[in-house]
Amino acid sequence: MKEKILGLLGFPPPTALVKTYSPWKEGTTITENALVVDGRSVKDEVGLKAVFNQLQGGVKNIKVNGKVLVYSIQPELIEDTHYSAYQRSLEGIARSLAKELGGRGTTVNLLKLPPNADLKNYTVPEQFFTSGRSAFITGQAVVLDGEAPKVGDLSDKVCVVTGGAGGIGSATVKRLAAEGATVIIADIPQMEERAKSLLNDTSTSLSASKVSFMGADLTKPEARKQLLEAIKAKHGRIDVLINNAGITRDKTLKNMPEHYWDQVIDINLSAVIALTEDALELGLIPHGGRIISTSSISGIAGNFGQTNYTATKAAVIGYSASKAKELKAKGITINAIAPGYIETEMVKTMPLITRIFAERLTSLAQAGKPEDIAEAMAFLAHPGAECINGQVLRVCGGSFLGA
Numbered sequence: 001m002k003e004k005i006l007g008l009l010g011f012p013p014p015t016a017l018v019k020t021y022s023p024w025k026e027g028t029t030i031t032e033n034a035l036v037v038d039g040r041s042v043k044d045e046v047g048l049k050a051v052f053n054q055l056q057g058g059v060k061n062i063k064v065n066g067k068v069l070v071y072s073i074q075p076e077l078i079e080d081t082h083y084s085a086y087q088r089s090l091e092g093i094a095r096s097l098a099k100e101l102g103g104r105g106t107t108v109n110l111l112k113l114p115p116n117a118d119l120k121n122y123t124v125p126e127q128f129f130t131s132g133r134s135a136f137i138t139g140q141a142v143v144l145d146g147e148a149p150k151v152g153d154l155s156d157k158v159c160v161v162t163g164g165a166g167g168i169g170s171a172t173v174k175r176l177a178a179e180g181a182t183v184i185i186a187d188i189p190q191m192e193e194r195a196k197s198l199l200n201d202t203s204t205s206l207s208a209s210k211v212s213f214m215g216a217d218l219t220k221p222e223a224r225k226q227l228l229e230a231i232k233a234k235h236g237r238i239d240v241l242i243n244n245a246g247i248t249r250d251k252t253l254k255n256m257p258e259h260y261w262d263q264v265i266d267i268n269l270s271a272v273i274a275l276t277e278d279a280l281e282l283g284l285i286p287h288g289g290r291i292i293s294t295s296s297i298s299g300i301a302g303n304f305g306q307t308n309y310t311a312t313k314a315a316v317i318g319y320s321a322s323k324a325k326e327l328k329a330k331g332i333t334i335n336a337i338a339p340g341y342i343e344t345e346m347v348k349t350m351p352l353i354t355r356i357f358a359e360r361l362t363s364l365a366q367a368g369k370p371e372d373i374a375e376a377m378a379f380l381a382h383p384g385a386e387c388i389n390g391q392v393l394r395v396c397g398g399s400f401l402g403a
């Protein structure tokens, strides 16, 4: 049915991405189908032409579902005006090339480093952006600051995933558990059965000793308090806090009932800030801790009928950006992930035509999977992602919205 409608609209069928999701392991090497271009010395026309030649030669050889990664220096940290301008030009190239190669499932991203950085200190981000783990991230420019530890994994980490029984949440739980993390699914009590079915699903092989469910309506202060106290008593800390629970209640501003507004603000925003602040105040998030909140590309671009939702999704980006400096001094990072159109229960309420456009108006011309977001969560949770702080990582297939 859907393909028939797509045909009528004159769209070509989507490119099938072959995505591989193997847990990241120390020592994983860059895949053969990745092209890494170091453009950090580009400061004039000659240097830029060299990058053009390198990319042109490289992309001709890249197969479908390839990865192109370009390094630049953060232009705002360069005093020389020409040098800064030419470094910025690399961002334009990466964003455009992402649109050109997306139809073949190939992604293009830019990592912006501090001046004089040693690439050896950024192996974890490099491996992420040159592997299938970042298959739904393209056309993005990510700032890397400081040096990132190369070692460490998630096996000794205590992770809390709010909304962990939902689409993106349960994929994230599985992904973190696959690396041996202890994971607490924090969701409304009514989702306990759903969470348990995840544990009983033989294909996931989640261990009940490592993954548990704690019921809490996060909009209720008392429930948040009980949740944090229970985690403190059982685990003593939260190494990774993933603020992922969220809802939509769509209506145009003019017609929006007040309770639609209040419900969305309560769960998507007030609860996120309150839970994070309470966990920090209780000293539950240690040095090396990670806070990751699920935003949305709608929070960047705006969306018809979603003033309530986009207010919250923009705010969690603002909260992460503003809190990052304070937390950096404590060795904790805080970031947001902005998913594009991801196939979960939440989006099934959207009209079919909207869903078709959401898929097609992206460089990769398709929807993402909850696993795409889970991979990005696991990446930002990793000790080697310490160099990413206060940012928003779009996992949207290169959506044209807000790009």
Ligand SMILES: NC(=O)c1ccc[n+]([C@@H]2O[C@H](COP(=O)([O-])OP(=O)(O)OC[C@H]3O[C@@H](n4cnc5c(N)ncnc54)[C@H](O)[C@@H]3O)[C@@H](O)[C@H]2O)c1
Pocket (backbone or CB within 6 Å): 162, 163, 164, 165, 166, 167, 168, 169, 186, 187, 188, 191, 216, 217, 218, 219, 244, 245, 246, 247, 267, 294, 295, 296, 297, 338, 339, 340, 341, 342, 343, 344, 345, 346, 347
């Ligand atoms: N699916 C998408 O395309 C998409 C796109 C952008 C952003 N997001 C965001 O990703 C997150 C997860 O979305 P999803 O698609 O997996 O949705 P989902 O509906 O499958 O999951 C949301 C989860 O949040 C839980 N939740 C709702 N209210 C809660 C409360 N008061 N206390 C505790 N838990 C509560 C629900 O029970 C559910 O398990 C949301 O924040 C959403 O806004 C999703």
